[in-house]
Amino acid sequence: QVQLVESGGGLVQDGGSLRLSCAASGRTVSMYALGxxxxxxxxxxxxxxxxxxxxxxxxxxxxxxxRFTISRDxxxxxxxxxxxxxxxxxxxxYYCAADRSGLRSRTSDEYDYWGQGTQVTVSS
Numbered sequence: 001q002v003q004l005v006e007s008g009g010g011l012v013q014d015g016g017s018l019r020l021s022c023a024a025s026g027r028t029v030s031m032y033a034l035g036x037x038x039x040x041x042x043x044x045x046x047x048x049x050x051x052x053x054x055x056x057x058x059x060x061x062x063x064x065x066x067r068f069t070i071s072r073d074x075x076x077x078x079x080x081x082x083x084x085x086x087x088x089x090x091x092x093x094y095y096c097a098a099d100r101s102g103l104r105s106r107t108s109d110e111y112d113y114w115g116q117g118t119q120v121t122v123s124s
Contacts, residue, residue, distance in 0.1 A: 002098045004024050017082070031053050035098075036094060050105060083120075088124045091122045
C-alpha cells in the first residue's frame, strides 16, 4: 500500500513558478515510478511527467517539456514538480501517482495509487 499526499499548489500569475511536492509513504516506494497528471474542469486527466525508480524521466512533449522538471528524493520518499513559465492553460488539479512496475509510463491506467490532488491556478 502506498499513500500519496500532494502540496504546493496555489494561485500564481502568468509567467510565474511553483514547486509541487508529493510525499509518498510505504516500505517499497523507492521501487515505484512516480508521475504527475493534471485535470482541468471538463477535461480528461492529462499526463504531465514521470520519473522511474532509477530516476529516468519523461515529459508531455508539447505542453510542458522545457518548462517543468520532475525529480525525486529517495531519502524523503518525495517527488517534486518544478513548474516555470506558467500559463493559464496549466491550471488544473495536479495529481501525483505511483506505478509499481517502476517504469516510466504516460498512461494513467498504468498507475496503481493516486493522491487527492492539489489545485494550481494561473491567472492571466
